[in-house]
């Protein structure tokens with residue numbers, strides 16, 4: 001066996017062990033609050049990691065991966081699918097300029113970071129032109145002092161944006177997404193996110209998804225009703241620095 005193969009086997013074993021640990025954390029977090037672990041989808045955040053890691057995740061039975069940069073994700077999806085055609089679902093979780101909507105619509109099955117009307121409209125236009133439909137989530141800002149670049153719409157405006165998304169062609173509103181401020185109290189932040197979700201769900205019963213929780217705070221998110229956690233480091237290890 002050559003060293004390249006040995007290296008990828010080592011990587012597979014590492015990811016497999018990490019996945020088992022994360023799944024165990026999800027299970028015990030669910031048990032702690034009387035939820036069924038089957039209600040919580042694990043989305044592995046593969047940003048900055050190579051296509052070969054996504055191929056390993058495919059082998060290990062993962063169903064969902066997330067990326068935060070258009071220029072990285074499109075080629076990565078193409079590379080993965082040329083090697084192992086799969087039914088993996090690709091999520092966009094990063095801040096998105098309107099002029100990238102067309103490109104994102106070619107690879108993303110779901111865009112979780114919809115936080116303004118101009119972006120929702122651009123995604124709808126792109127999806128219509130491509131003849132596909134895209135699931136969307138409203139990203140809600142949970143920061144008390146919103147900082148540039150973090151994204152998210154203020155909670156008070158989220159329902160209005162949800163209404164717009166639901167009315168636009170080729171977009172399906174499936175829920176809300178949030179990132180807890182760090183440092184900060186994730187319980188308090190996810191509590192607010194859950195309230196926003198409840199209001200949106202009342203108006204749009206099919207918006208069932210609550211995307212909350214990362215490597216450091218998945219237990220809190222699950223306690224507040226997360227139906228999906230987005231886990232990077234705890235599965236794939238330390239990320240190379242973002243450029």
Ligand SMILES: *Cc1c(COP(=O)(O)O)cnc(C)c1O
Nearest residue numbers: 045093214215216230231232233
């Ligand atoms: C990077 C990222 C994650 C994953 O964070 P980890 O701490 O590595 O688990 C989750 N959500 C968003 C929006 C991210 O940008």
